Amino acid sequence: MEVPERGRRAEAPWKKLSKEELENQYSPSRWVIRLGAEEALRTYSQIGDEATKRARATRRNRLHVPYGDGEGENLDIYFPEQVSEASPFCVFFHGGYWQSGSKDTSAFMVNPLTAQGVAVVIVAYDIAPKGTLDQMVDQVTRSIVYIQKQYPRNEGIYLCGHSAGAHLAAMMLLADWTKHAVAPNLRGFFLISGIYDLEPIVFTSQNGPLLMTLEDARRNGPQQLLEAALTQPVDPACHVLVIVGQHDSPEFSRQSREFYQTLCRGGWNASFEELHDVDHFEIIWKLTQDDYVLTQMILRTIFQEP
Numbered sequence: 001m002e003v004p005e006r007g008r009r010a011e012a013p014w015k016k017l018s019k020e021e022l023e024n025q026y027s028p029s030r031w032v033i034r035l036g037a038e039e040a041l042r043t044y045s046q047i048g049d050e051a052t053k054r055a056r057a058t059r060r061n062r063l064h065v066p067y068g069d070g071e072g073e074n075l076d077i078y079f080p081e082q083v084s085e086a087s088p089f090c091v092f093f094h095g096g097y098w099q100s101g102s103k104d105t106s107a108f109m110v111n112p113l114t115a116q117g118v119a120v121v122i123v124a125y126d127i128a129p130k131g132t133l134d135q136m137v138d139q140v141t142r143s144i145v146y147i148q149k150q151y152p153r154n155e156g157i158y159l160c161g162h163s164a165g166a167h168l169a170a171m172m173l174l175a176d177w178t179k180h181a182v183a184p185n186l187r188g189f190f191l192i193s194g195i196y197d198l199e200p201i202v203f204t205s206q207n208g209p210l211l212m213t214l215e216d217a218r219r220n221g222p223q224q225l226l227e228a229a230l231t232q233p234v235d236p237a238c239h240v241l242v243i244v245g246q247h248d249s250p251e252f253s254r255q256s257r258e259f260y261q262t263l264c265r266g267g268w269n270a271s272f273e274e275l276h277d278v279d280h281f282e283i284i285w286k287l288t289q290d291d292y293v294l295t296q297m298i299l300r301t302i303f304q305e306p
């Protein structure tokens, strides 16, 4: 009989799935109900593109600001109308399975958040095949350090990520800031339709450009790292919202629930929301709307309203 690793389940549920079913569960566009898979992906990019054009035309901004020496290491900052240096900052990491997407089509939440006094940062990182998972995690870490150094008077840095971007944001729960000149003023995390255990991805076609080994997946898995972590959260007031769409696949839903439960066991101030009647893409593109339930949730968390 196989002895389970300490603190781990004997067998993760995804290991019982056939290769086809695993592929299906980790293909978000196949779970979209109102559009075909390709149309959903097209609509998502189109809405992202339009939102970015609108944000750049209507909001004071600094675009393509380097946060490192690498060509792909830059970010866009969109400011609220009021004085900006001391506002809260929401830093967004786009999705696309670490191999697609761009900061130039991901300014979804910029207009609704800046209208309420939040500065929004959209971060570029080197997607695969150029970048590896380890490099992306390092880039994301440095982008946050950059914002803290540039805006030391910020009223809190809130990290927001979608899908693969939620994975990158979640890795920051475990970042070692002592290696950097400053510790960022992290006050909250919005983890939207994320992936927290990368092991199943190794066995899907998504791993083609990523070339992830099981060891890479474990080293970069917030679920595994959090289960093994002995440390408590640095700031108990830092709120972690784990959010998944009603029409995300059962595997995406399971990953979010298990990550939330692990956060709770680790003493984090976490909450879980399954958003009614949205799929993997609508969940993010609706952030272009002021009255969307998730826009409101993010604003309430930042301004600490009950």
Ligand SMILES: N[C@@H](CC(=O)c1ccccc1NC=O)C(=O)O
Pocket: 026, 027, 028, 029, 030, 044, 095, 096, 097, 098, 101, 162, 163, 164, 165
């Ligand atoms: N080929 C993928 C694309 C995808 O997963 C995706 C696309 C845009 C933004 C986020 C995505 N998912 C995770 O990062 C799909 O089946 O939908």
